[in-house]
Amino acid sequence: MMEILQLQNIKVEIQDMMIFEKITTNVQKGDIIGIIGKNGAGKSTLLQLLNGDFLPTEGQIKHVQQDLVSAMVEQEAESYSFDGVTPEEEALLRKWKVPFRDFSKLSGGERVKARLAKGLAKDADILLLDEPTNHLDEQSTDFLIRQLKSYQGTVILVSHDRYFLDQVVTKIWSIEDQTLISHSGHYTSYMEFRERKRLTQKREYEKQQKAIERIEGQMNQLTSWSKSAHAQSTKKEGFKEYYRVKAKRMDSQVKSKQKRLEKELEKMKVEPLKDEYEVNFSIKSNHKVGKRFLEVKNLEKSFDGQILFKDANFTIGHGEKIAVTGPNGCGKTTFLKIITGKETVTKGDIWISPSANIGYLTQEVFDLPLHQTPQKLFDKESFNERGHVRNLMKHLGFQEFQWTEPIGNMSMGERVKCKLMKYILEERDVLILDEPTNHLDLPSREQLEETLAQYHGTLLVVSHDRYFLEKTTNTKLIFSNQTINKKLDVQEVPSKKDDQEELRLTLETERQEVLGKLSFMTSNHKEYEALDLRFKELTKLIRELQ
Structure with a gap:
């Protein structure tokens, strides 16, 4: 090329x-x-x-x-x-x-x-x-x-x-x-290359440290011999001159050997492995609530005469973890705005528990006060509270100087993390998340998956990341054919078409999970061959269902 x-x-x-x-x-x-x-x-x-x-x-x-x-x-x-x-x-x-x-x-x-x-x-x-x-x-x-x-x-x-x-x-x-590594190939291929490189560096560093220990031991021994020779030369009456000459000769040999060993040390420049970038946080729900969070009866919403959804009837209980799914433009975000009072309904009724303490993470990244700093945004009175916020920022991957930097200077992913911080600190019992993984790096996505999987409150998530939804939710609100349906119980028999689509989504989710595991393995890993074979099988099955 x-x-x-x-x-x-x-x-x-x-x-x-x-x-x-x-x-x-x-x-x-x-x-x-x-x-x-x-x-x-x-x-x-x-x-x-x-x-x-x-x-x-x-x-x-x-x-x-x-x-x-x-x-x-x-x-x-x-x-x-x-x-x-x-x-x-x-x-x-x-x-x-x-x-x-x-x-x-x-x-x-x-x-x-x-x-x-x-x-x-x-x-x-x-x-x-x-x-x-x-x-x-x-x-x-x-x-x-x-x-x-x-x-x-x-x-x-x-x-x-x-x-x-x-x-x-x-x-x-x-x-x-702060530099760039170029690699020919796709993402999985690069991650395999990176892991092999890190393993080689680890082995070379350990080998180097053993060599340094050996060389420093030899140098210490030479120094000890030289001191011993000089001490002997002062004790041998009648032979002092002979032993002095011998000590000087040994001095010269010691210095020569030390120079050779020092040069050998200089050649050893393998750096220790840097710690992998990690993100750590958790979200707690802190309120006593009733059994129901939300009830919808004959709900309809339209814009400019165009119906987004109608005849929607369902209930969401406290503690349920709901994946809100459907194609672009079907009304998922609009529905979330109705729940949070930012949109009105066209017809029907929606009841929301008055005890629900809702946190709503929008998909927007311009709705933060971009001129403010985290120090101002998360203003806390006590030293301990400020320390807690700064510690949380550190666990989310922020650097120390960003505490006093305007949010407008942050990357889009860092802005999303700032919004997440708000709900982590407030301990809401209902979280409504609209495309929460947009802009987040992989370690942050994976930590968010783990955190939401352990969250005890009510969760509604809009996402097109099937792998993420599989990890964090157990029920679906499906937007299709201008209505909203809660996912059928497993005991009920769906139509053949629905069954095929459900199977395809299940296989796709498994394929994403297998790909995620392969991304962090080298080709000589004991599980690699079996996972690679399963990935190919799943890809073939998915193509047959499409």
Whole structure:
């Protein structure tokens, strides 16, 4: 493939803070590059740099192919206009079933699809995508994968979606320890490579430490012999000169050997393994509640004459963990807003327990006071309370200086964590989470999975991440055919079509779980071969059901 772009010793500092440095790599025509890294590592910053939004502090980006045109699709946007839509863009919007209406009335998934259509339609040499699968349902994600695989230019994208990265990318750029590691292959292949590299480094470091111990022991022994020789030379009456000469000769030999050993030590530069990035937190529910949380009777909601859902009847008990599922634009977020009093119903009734203490995590990232700092946002009177908040920030992966940094300077993932902190501190007994994994790095997603699995309150989660829902919920609210149904009990017999769809979702969930395990194994792991075989079997079964 032809090289089109070179990054030469790139360094970026923002407000005296090092983002990354010593980045030297290249981009080839037809590459689909996935940028990975923890929240705040600089992934979006790297995309903006490649888009020409600013210049690096040091180094240069060299365009090997002249007149390169880039197009950027950002993570989130507060506005979008359908004015001036090109025929190519309109064709994509229709394929994605995006309605031509005011941007504020579009669902999260529809907003993403509208912006993706604009980016893809530009037919740029380099297409830059920041978290393109956030908010997308399964069908839309599969369509995006097909679009990117057939794209004629080069694609560079940021994503935390393991399945998406494995399906679409040809190269991984991992931002770790303020520099970039480039690897040819998909996400799973990179994680295997990384694990092998860490194991090799661990063994080499242990080997080095044993060698250092041996060399230092020899040096100590030589020093001891030299001191002993000098001590003997002062005690041997009549032979002092002879022993003095002997001691000096030994001194010379000792110094020569010590220099050789010191040079040997200098060659040993294997660094110890750095601890893996970890995120730790928990959410408690702190209130006594009744049996029911919510009851819906003949609920209907429409916008501008278009019905989102109608004739909905169901009850949610306290302590239930509900997955709210359905395609983009079916009314999932609208339903959550009705529960939290931010939207009204068109018809029907909804009863909510007056004792319920609800925490609502929206999918928006612009609804935080971006000028405020965490210190101001989580203002606490006592020293102990402030210490608790700062300790929580540390466990969520924040750095010390971010306590007094404006939230507007944070990455999208860090903003989501700030919103999560609010509910962790308030100990709500009902959590309503709208796309909570959007923007979160993998360690944060996994910790959130564990935390919600142990949460004793009521949980309603909108997510298109099947693996996440499988780990955290046990009941479904299914939005389909303009109504809402609570998942059938296992004793009831569904139709053949429903049965097939349920089986496909079950197999897909298992496949995601197997892929998650494979991502953290090397190919020589004792379980790798069996899991790899199971992954292929599941993929075949899913294709047969589609």
